[in-house]
Amino acid sequence: AQKITQTQPGMFVQEKEAVTLDCTYDTSDPSYGLFWYKQPSSGEMIFLIYQGSYDQQNATEGRYSLNFQKARKSANLVISASQLGDSAMYFCAMREIQGAQKLVFGQGTRLTINP
């Protein structure tokens, strides 16, 4: 069964520092996609970055990058040069290509950027 685990309930980081948010997953499907979303206090879900199970390189999108370690089944999000506006909940999610297209999320990490 699909499972996503985020072990950091909360993270506190100084502005302009880099931060890594952890995500581990479990699946028996060789084909899957991993996603990261940001949820500000408004509640909206903002897509940040995607990593496919067969992608050879780690995904990057501006200040966001994904540290994908397939053998360890981890997909950590790295935010470089953090900004005050990065304060939010961050969710890791996974979708398997086989089966019923289930999309499951982790418990989330609340990131707080301090000035």
Next chain:
Amino acid sequence: DGGITQSPKYLFRKEGQNVTLSCEQNLNHDAMYWYRQDPGQGLRLIYYSQIVNDFQKGDIAEGYSVSREKKESFPLTVTSAQKNPTAFYLCASMDVRGHLNTEAFFGQGTRLTVV
């Protein structure tokens, strides 16, 4: 503009009443999802649907029901059997036609409160 719309934004329900949350998308997506989010928690999957007239239970389906009579619409009914329905409900849709790298699009959410 294409998007996914949830209504209403806020909903109050008396104990023992059923209530239906609306979710409409014009993105031509086949897959649609309903999630429940409790304060400070992750997204838990209630129901999902890959195609019209078909849907599957997620991890917390008890006390909820759905229908998928049209591709664009995936309403969620919170029944009186749901013991603790006060939560934030998010609807999402996704293009799952063979692609793994397409993200899910979310509505703005419905905040349900039982009074």
